Amino acid sequence: MAKKKSRARPSGDLLKLLATRPRAVALAALHVSESVLLELEASQLLSAAEIRGLLKDASTTLRNAADQVDNRSCAVASEIVESMRENFKRNKA
Numbered sequence: 001m002a003k004k005k006s007r008a009r010p011s012g013d014l015l016k017l018l019a020t021r022p023r024a025v026a027l028a029a030l031h032v033s034e035s036v037l038l039e040l041e042a043s044q045l046l047s048a049a050e051i052r053g054l055l056k057d058a059s060t061t062l063r064n065a066a067d068q069v070d071n072r073s074c075a076v077a078s079e080i081v082e083s084m085r086e087n088f089k090r091n092k093a
Contacts, residue, residue: 034084048088055085 018025037054040046046054059081066074 030080037088052085052089055081055088059085 037046037051041048041051059078062074062078062081065071066078
């Protein structure tokens, strides 16, 4: 019988770090996401066009959320994702 993987909760130190360093957390998430997208393309699980579509959908969703709740963070996040999409398009052309 296979062992069930346990999902350990972050330690107290990690939780403090996450709470006190939101910019670092956001930057880490951004880089991990970009790495995952590049790996998905390299392994041919997604095409460049599919990745650009995924980023466009994410940008649109964030922009709509910003419009609905007047949330500046969502608007800025939408701009960041759109910039990622444009850079991805340029680098693949």
